[in-house]
Amino acid sequence: MPRPDSAPTSPTFSSAPPAQNPSPPLDPTGRDVLGATDIARCLRRIAHEILEHNKGADDLVVLGIPSRGVELAHRLVALIEEVEGARIPVGAIDVTMYRDDLRSQPTRAPRHTDIPGGGIDGKVVVLVDDVLYSGRSVRAALDALSDLGRPKAVRLAVLVDRGHRELPIRADHVGKNLPTSHAEKVQVRLSGHDGIPDVVRIAGGEPQAVRA
Numbered sequence: 001m002p003r004p005d006s007a008p009t010s011p012t013f014s015s016a017p018p019a020q021n022p023s024p025p026l027d028p029t030g031r032d033v034l035g036a037t038d039i040a041r042c043l044r045r046i047a048h049e050i051l052e053h054n055k056g057a058d059d060l061v062v063l064g065i066p067s068r069g070v071e072l073a074h075r076l077v078a079l080i081e082e083v084e085g086a087r088i089p090v091g092a093i094d095v096t097m098y099r100d101d102l103r104s105q106p107t108r109a110p111r112h113t114d115i116p117g118g119g120i121d122g123k124v125v126v127l128v129d130d131v132l133y134s135g136r137s138v139r140a141a142l143d144a145l146s147d148l149g150r151p152k153a154v155r156l157a158v159l160v161d162r163g164h165r166e167l168p169i170r171a172d173h174v175g176k177n178l179p180t181s182h183a184e185k186v187q188v189r190l191s192g193h194d195g196i197p198d199v200v201r202i203a204g205g206e207p208q209a210v211r212a
């Protein structure tokens, strides 16, 4: 969902076009933990946190991790722009080829990388994703970034941190911390990407009735 005037100018780094996988269905037995209003509120707070930490919008570049991180990145940038009245470079960074589980999941289709015209050298890159779990997607994103340039700093914003990190990675900005069991799955659906109202649902795990 690039903005009309955000077509990247040189340098640009593009891989394959976005894979259009249909969203898997939401688990009808899951429980909704965030709705559209909650998600909007989380994003507004994160936008303010980013500006506060960066002392304004100077040098910011916001990159979403496909797939839903890209929609969230665009939403965050719209909110930051609303506050700052300045255009903020926004794009996407595909992590597929940098994953350490490619051998065990060889069928992952490459997604879309779209680095804004000014590149990332010397910039404060804010990586955006919907869910932070093992941390392996973010690790892959850091590797992908290092092939594209040398940012002054990299920060991480996620809508949901569900815990269970397998790597020493933490988010700087978190919409909602959701303690989960390994057996559960956090399902995020966003109107632009999924064509249904925004929702975060926890699916799977133990049946509600036997939960402590």
Ligand SMILES: O=P(O)(O)OC[C@H]1O[C@H](OP(=O)(O)OP(=O)(O)O)[C@H](O)[C@@H]1O
Pocket (backbone or CB within 6 Å): 065, 066, 067, 068, 069, 129, 130, 131, 132, 133, 134, 135, 136, 137, 138
């Ligand atoms: O911290 P991790 O263990 O890496 O898990 C988090 C990642 O998993 C999901 O992406 P997924 O690869 O399932 O693709 P999707 O965004 O298309 O759902 C999610 O969007 C995060 O990117």
Ligand SMILES: O=c1cc[nH]c(=O)[nH]1
Pocket (backbone or CB within 6 Å): 131, 133, 162, 184, 185, 186, 187, 188
């Ligand atoms: O629960 C999870 C774990 C990883 N990625 C998701 O989108 N949800």
